[in-house]
Amino acid sequence: MPLSDDQNSDSDSSRLSESTASSSDSEYSRQSFNSDSSSKPSSPASSPPKVITFDELMAATRNLSNWTLAHEIAVNANFCIKHDDYPQNSFAGTVKQIVHKAFWDHLESELNEDPPEYKHAIKLFEEIKEILLSFLTPGANRIHNQICEVLDTDLIRQQAEHNAIDIPGLANYVINTMGKLCAPIRDNDIKQLKATDNIVELLRQIFHVLDLMKVDMANYTIKSLRPYLWHNLVDYERTKFQEILEETPSALNLTTEWIKESIEDELSSISDESSSCPGADRSSKPIISPTLVLNNGYLKLLQWDYCKTIPETLITDEVRLQELREKLNQLKVIACVSLITNNMVGAAIVDVPDFADQLKRISLPLLEGMNKKNFDLKEALNAIGVQICSIVNKSLSERGLPILSEEMQNNLMGQIAHIVEKNNPVCSLIDKRIQLFMRSLLALPSFQKCTPTMPGGLSVIQTEIEFLGSQYASIVNFNKKVYGPFYANILRKLLFPEAAMEKTEAETSSN
Numbered sequence: 001m002p003l004s005d006d007q008n009s010d011s012d013s014s015r016l017s018e019s020t021a022s023s024s025d026s027e028y029s030r031q032s033f034n035s036d037s038s039s040k041p042s043s044p045a046s047s048p049p050k051v052i053t054f055d056e057l058m059a060a061t062r063n064l065s066n067w068t069l070a071h072e073i074a075v076n077a078n079f080c081i082k083h084d085d086y087p088q089n090s091f092a093g094t095v096k097q098i099v100h101k102a103f104w105d106h107l108e109s110e111l112n113e114d115p116p117e118y119k120h121a122i123k124l125f126e127e128i129k130e131i132l133l134s135f136l137t138p139g140a141n142r143i144h145n146q147i148c149e150v151l152d153t154d155l156i157r158q159q160a161e162h163n164a165i166d167i168p169g170l171a172n173y174v175i176n177t178m179g180k181l182c183a184p185i186r187d188n189d190i191k192q193l194k195a196t197d198n199i200v201e202l203l204r205q206i207f208h209v210l211d212l213m214k215v216d217m218a219n220y221t222i223k224s225l226r227p228y229l230w231h232n233l234v235d236y237e238r239t240k241f242q243e244i245l246e247e248t249p250s251a252l253n254l255t256t257e258w259i260k261e262s263i264e265d266e267l268s269s270i271s272d273e274s275s276s277c278p279g280a281d282r283s284s285k286p287i288i289s290p291t292l293v294l295n296n297g298y299l300k301l302l303q304w305d306y307c308k309t310i311p312e313t314l315i316t317d318e319v320r321l322q323e324l325r326e327k328l329n330q331l332k333v334i335a336c337v338s339l340i341t342n343n344m345v346g347a348a349i350v351d352v353p354d355f356a357d358q359l360k361r362i363s364l365p366l367l368e369g370m371n372k373k374n375f376d377l378k379e380a381l382n383a384i385g386v387q388i389c390s391i392v393n394k395s396l397s398e399r400g401l402p403i404l405s406e407e408m409q410n411n412l413m414g415q416i417a418h419i420v421e422k423n424n425p426v427c428s429l430i431d432k433r434i435q436l437f438m439r440s441l442l443a444l445p446s447f448q449k450c451t452p453t454m455p456g457g458l459s460v461i462q463t464e465i466e467f468l469g470s471q472y473a474s475i476v477n478f479n480k481k482v483y484g485p486f487y488a489n490i491l492r493k494l495l496f497p498e499a500a501m502e503k504t505e506a507e508t509s510s511n
Contacts, residue, residue, distance in 0.1 A: 071237060071316035080219045100204075108200040111167070118160035121167060124203055126153045128174055131210050135181045135217060147177065171202055178209060183216040237482045241313070245486075252486065255311040259490050262297035263288065290491040295442040298476045299435060302328060313483040317475050324472055326371045328434060331461040331468070333370070333377075333419060334363045335430045337384060338460040340415045345392055345404065352395045356460045362387045378420045385413030433457055437465065441473045 107124075110117035129151035136144055150173050159165040179190045189209045196202040245251045270286045301321050304310065310318045338359055341349065349355050366380045389412060393403040404412070419427050433455035440452035451469070454462050480487070 071233065080222060081215050104200055104204055107203070111200065115163050118156075118165055118167075121203070122153060122156055122160060124207075125151055125156060125170060125174075128206065128210065129153070131214070132174070132177055132181070135213065143177075143180075167199055171199065171206065174206060178206070178213065182209075182213050183220075186212060186216070234478075234481050237316070238485070241483070241486070251312050252490065253312075254309055255313045255483075255486070256490050256494075258297055258300070258311040259293065259487065260494060262293045262300065263494055265296060266293055288495060290488075290495060293491065293495075294480070294487060295439065295476075298442060298479075299438060301325070302435075302438065302472070313486060314479065317479065320471070320475060324468055324475075327464075327468055330364065330367045330370060331464055332427070332430050332434060333367055333381075334360060335434075335458055335461050336419045336424075336426050337363065337381075337388070337416055339426055339430065339457050340419075341388055341392075341412065344412050344415065345408070348392050348396055348401075348404065352391065355391070358391055359388070359460065360464075362391075378417055381417045381419055382413065385416040388416070389413065430457060434465065438469060438472060441469045442476060444473070 107120050110120060129147060132147050132151075133144060151170070156165060156170070175190060175193045178186075178193075182190060186209060189212065193202065193205055193209060196205060241251075266288050267286060270288075301310075301314065302325050304321070304325065306318070306322045306325070310321070314321065338356065341359075352358075363384050366383050367377075369375050370377055370380065389404060389409045396403050415426075418424055436455050437452060437458065444450070444452070451466055454465070458465055
């Protein structure tokens with residue numbers, strides 16, 4: 001951690017916490033994440049349409065950035081900042097390399113002059129001082145004063161004027177101070193700095209390690225901030241979204257369409273049921289459950305075409321939902337393959353040990369990336385079919401039984417390859433059962449941790465589907481907590497338009 005007066009400034013044990021190993025492409029923001037919900041309503045307020053200015057649009061964009069970043073930090077335990085550099089062969093990387101080389105070559109020529117020119121070197125130490133000070137906590141007065149005293153720019157400039165400046169000595173002090181402030185992961189970098197003799201190369205490497213330490217500091221801040229964000233995230237996100245809605249009244253358009261589609265699907269389902277029941281009363285207006293409508297909307301996200309824009313209230317979880325959909329598609333194919341194999345050669349695999357595990361081991365690598373446009377699913381299914389025939393024949397041979405006939409093998413491989421076809425009956429059946437399981441999960445109270453009964457045909461992927469289902473239910477339940485008031489307003493207007501109109505008229509007359 002950053003040093004304070006309660007710690008020994010000379011102790012190497014005073015450090016930042018080591019940054020996590022995983023990475024993220026998100027950029028670190030210095031914006032405050034403190035919730036300002038006390039000054040904003042925590043439920044949606046109705047606003048008349050208005051013209052949006054450019055400044056208001058930019059403010060909404062900043063709000064969106066802070067909102068999504070805060071959500072990612074809180075819910076993603078692996079979120080951290082990575083020190084990224086341009087690829088060496090890229091145009092930007094080449095330009096950066098040329099510019100940097102020119103700067104350091106110029107610095108070296110200045111220091112080699114007789115007498116040496118220290119103008120740029122002094123500016124570098126001034127920058128180093130500011131960076132070191134930025135690593136300190138407000139209470140670290142002792143080391144703060146020491147850094148300011150040793151790296152006093154005015155004093156260094158006076159020493160340079162008399163050719164009495166000790167560049168190696170200043171660099172050595174900087175390295176020792178960095179060693180006290182850095183994370184343990186930087187120990188080896190500090191050792192390499194101490195072993196560098198060329199002063200220009202040393203200064204260049206000092207700045208490189210300082211950049212790494214900045215990333216460590218950012219990740220330490222994120223780690224410290226996460227518990228606070230998680231504790232206050234519901235109020236924070238709701239307040240931030242309310243601010244966006246006030247600045248951009250159209251910010252719920254896609255969400256409204258998403259809920260409207262779910263209502264239409266439910267009405268269509270009720271209509272189909274009524275038509276199949278001769279005695280049903282078609283004159284009465286159907287009663288639709290808002291909870292059911294919302295849950296059906298969430299289920300749509302598991303089959304969402306992510307080329308389309310996702311509803312605004314789900315932007316922060318778009319990546320997680322897309323990954324869930326992709327993993328579920330892989331598991332669906334595995335369940336289809338398992339069901340076809342059991343139906344066709346079930347007796348032959350009864351005694352095959354861990355057949356389900358073997359099926360997943362051979363299938364998952366072959367189905368990797370199956371959601372990409374250029375992925376050839378039929379080719380992958382053919383390869384899986386060949387492997388399954390090999391496993392079955394091997395088991396039969398080991399037991400002294402005749403292997404599958406060529407006709408049986410071709411039939412099995414053909415059935416597996418047909419999974420790729422639209423409206424394949426096996427695929428449709430497995431898809432319905434996965435949907436049934438996920439629907440059952442959403443119907444459970446959020447505090448209830450039990451798992452619904454697994455539908456038939458999914459036993460081969462039970463462990464994986466339960467894990468993904470838990471992640472999915474967690475995303476949905478949290479989303480309901482944050483955006484429940486917004487959904488309630490939309491559902492009220494769409495399902496009970498008369499009541500919503502009366503409420504609006506009453507509010508208008510009271511004002």
